[in-house]
Amino acid sequence: MAERSVEKIRPERAASGIDLLVLEGNDAGKRFTFDGAEALIGSAVPADGIELCDPSILPRHAVLRTHGDKWMIELLDPLAPPLRINDRERARGTVRPGDRVKIGRVVLEITEHAGMSLRGILQSGRRRRHVAELDRPDTDRSGSTLIPAVSDDADASGTLLRPISRVAIDRGHLTVLQGAHLVARSRFELDAEVTTLGRSVGADIQITDRGVSRAHAELVWEDGALVLMQKSPTNFTFVNGDRVTVSRRLVEGDKIQIADVLVLQVEGLPKRSSADPGPNSFGDLSKAMEARLRLERQIEAEFLRRGSMLDVDVAGSSEMKQPGTAPAHIILSFERFRDFVANTVREFGGKVLNSNGDELMCFFEDTYGAVRAGSAILQRLGEFNRTQNLLPKPFRFRIGIHTGDCLVDLVNGRAFSPLVDLAGHLQKEAPVNGLLISADTLAVLPAGMPFEPAGQIARHSMATYRLTSFLD
Numbered sequence: 393m394a395e396r397s398v399e400k401i402r403p404e405r406a407a408s409g410i411d412l413l414v415l416e417g418n419d420a421g422k423r424f425t426f427d428g429a430e431a432l433i434g435s436a437v438p439a440d441g442i443e444l445c446d447p448s449i450l451p452r453h454a455v456l457r458t459h460g461d462k463w464m465i466e467l468l469d470p471l472a473p474p475l476r477i478n479d480r481e482r483a484r485g486t487v488r489p490g491d492r493v494k495i496g497r498v499v500l501e502i503t504e505h506a507g508m509s510l511r512g513i514l515q516s517g518r519r520r521r522h523v524a525e526l527d528r529p530d531t532d533r534s535g536s537t538l539i540p541a542v543s544d545d546a547d548a549s550g551t552l553l554r555p556i557s558r559v560a561i562d563r564g565h566l567t568v569l570q571g572a573h574l575v576a577r578s579r580f581e582l583d584a585e586v587t588t589l590g591r592s593v594g595a596d597i598q599i600t601d602r603g604v605s606r607a608h609a610e611l612v613w614e615d616g617a618l619v620l621m622q623k624s625p626t627n628f629t630f631v632n633g634d635r636v637t638v639s640r641r642l643v644e645g646d647k648i649q650i651a652d653v654l655v656l657q658v659e660g661l662p663k664r665s666s667a668d669p670g671p672n673s674f675g676d677l678s679k680a681m682e683a684r685l686r687l688e689r690q691i692e693a694e695f696l697r698r699g700s701m702l703d704v705d706v707a708g709s710s711e712m713k714q715p716g717t718a719p720a721h722i723i724l725s726f727e728r729f730r731d732f733v734a735n736t737v738r739e740f741g742g743k744v745l746n747s748n749g750d751e752l753m754c755f756f757e758d759t760y761g762a763v764r765a766g767s768a769i770l771q772r773l774g775e776f777n778r779t780q781n782l783l784p785k786p787f788r789f790r791i792g793i794h795t796g797d798c799l800v801d802l803v804n805g806r807a808f809s810p811l812v813d814l815a816g817h818l819q820k821e822a823p824v825n826g827l828l829i830s831a832d833t834l835a836v837l838p839a840g841m842p843f844e845p846a847g848q849i850a851r852h853s854m855a856t857y858r859l860t861s862f863l864d
Contacts, residue, residue, distance in 0.1 A: 410463060410489060410502050412456075413723070417446040417498035418710055420719050421726030422749040430457045433465075433495065443749075445710055448496030460652070461603060462486045463502070465493060472496075563613065564660030566597075569647065571654035574599050580656075582618060587611040589650060590623070603627060603651040611642075614679075618642045618661060621683070627651050639683055691799065699755055700762040700795040700833060701807070701815035702742065704733050704769065706750035707788040707824045714784060721782040726750065728780045729787055733769060740765035745805045751819075753812060755802070759795050759836045766791045766827045767863040773825065788825050792818025795833040817849055818856060827859035 409427035414420050424442045432441040436451035444453075450469055457464045466484035467475055474481040476494035487493060489504045566580040580587070580597055589597045590608035599608070605624035612619050620640045622629050629636045630649040642648070644661040706712075706729065713722050733752050734744045742756040742765055756762035769789060777786040798809035814830065822828035834843060834857050846858040 413501045413503055415499040415501050416719055419444050420713055421722040425746055426456055444498055446498045454495055459486055462488050566656040567659055569655040569657050574601050574654055585613050599650055599654055601653045603653055695799045695801055697800050698797050699757040700759040700793050701811050702754040702762045702766055703792045703815040703819040704752045705790050705819050707790050709750040712783050712785045725782045732776050736769050737765050743802055745807050755800050762793050764863050771862045790819050790822040791827040792822050793829045793833050794818055821849055828856050831855040
């Protein structure tokens with residue numbers, strides 16, 4: 393493969409995510425979260441799209457894409473009126489937090505969203521250290537170097553100091569070609585068994601840029617070869633311009649690019665021989681499968697939780713936004729609705745994972761806490777409408793709760809599991825101002841709870857139960 397110059401290596405950095413707040417149009421007050429690679433905008437889009445119900449919106453009107461550290465919005469139908477980005481007519485253009493975009497008669501404001509993708513999904517609680525990392529090692533009276541001794545079964549808080557002898561090891565080094573202002577040194581030795589790279593303060597090579605994940609990548613010595621292990625699922629690593637998806641063996645002269653901010657060159661290693669499997673190969677299927685198994689186990693160990701998903705949705709939200717209602721009243725009322733639900737969820741030990749439009753998905757490790765939160769939301773709804781709602785029509789809710797295993801990132805507010813979808817189906821089947829739970833949820837609740845059978849969701853053969861009275 394022909395060597396590429398550093399200047400030509402320009403991978404896009406994963407953006408941190410945004411919310412789209414509807415300021416004008418039939419959907420005024422709705423908020424949509426975008427943290428993926430692409431989402432369609434229109435009146436008839438997939439579930440992961442941004443669905444707008446205004447009659448001025450076409451079925452597939454525009455598309456929003458991640459574009460470096462910004463976002464790109466593009467008109468899909470050339471016959472549609474042009475977009476207006478900050479009052480400038482455009483067929484396509486980049487947007488950032490603070491911008492306003494007009495699509496048809498709908499006005500969207502781009503705002504920052506703190507809870508994002510599963511950053512650090514592979515970040516291990518264990519920190520490996522090597523004597524070569526210590527620029528100024530402490531020593532005991534015998535002259536031996538003291539370094540942290542970390543067991544594979546212990547985290548960094550359980551480290552002990554043990555004496556070892558300093559051994560000179562020369563395995564090559566990394567030289568910084570680009571982005572020297574983001575790291576502490578211009579050269580890093582490769583004599584540790586594992587060298588971690590990332591934004592975390594515990595990383596061996598700490599990179600101070602938000603486009604870099606806390607646990608971004610690792611350099612590991614395996615059977616005498618240096619291997620780059622990709623750790624971040626959202627921010628990319630490239631070798632000689634090629635994206636590393638899982639792992640990549642490195643040789644003399646390889647250029648490692650972290651996101652689009654730092655370029656490191658490998659020096660002091662043997663050049664690739666004709667027997668080397670090459671840059672796009674694992675080289676050994678069994679090793680690749682072992683790496684995959686380690687990854688799956690680590691994801692489960694750090695993110696697999698058993699608990700309950702509570703889904704809250706506003707019933708008939710479009711009817712609440714009557715013509716002539718002040719947009720500020722719509723926006724403020726729906727913001728208050730989200731705060732009301734989020735505060736109640738936190739009160740009972742839960743966390744709001746996502747908020748799209750008029751729907752909030754929440755996770756509870758305690759199922760009883762989830763049911764109590766759902767009951768409290770309905771019980772307090774009358775007071776909320778009297779004191780917080782500025783609209784002529786009252787807020788009405790549907791709530792669904794399902795229980796089981798789920799991959800949940802509580803720090804960044806994301807979940808990946810059929811549990812989320814099933815909670816959503818229960819919510820859609822729930823009566824207005826009612827709470828519907830699954831048989832799996834009822835099975836772990838205390839006996840005598842006020843629920844009655846409510847039939848089945850045929851599509852999933854799921855028995856459901858309806859709350860008949862508020863909980864104390």
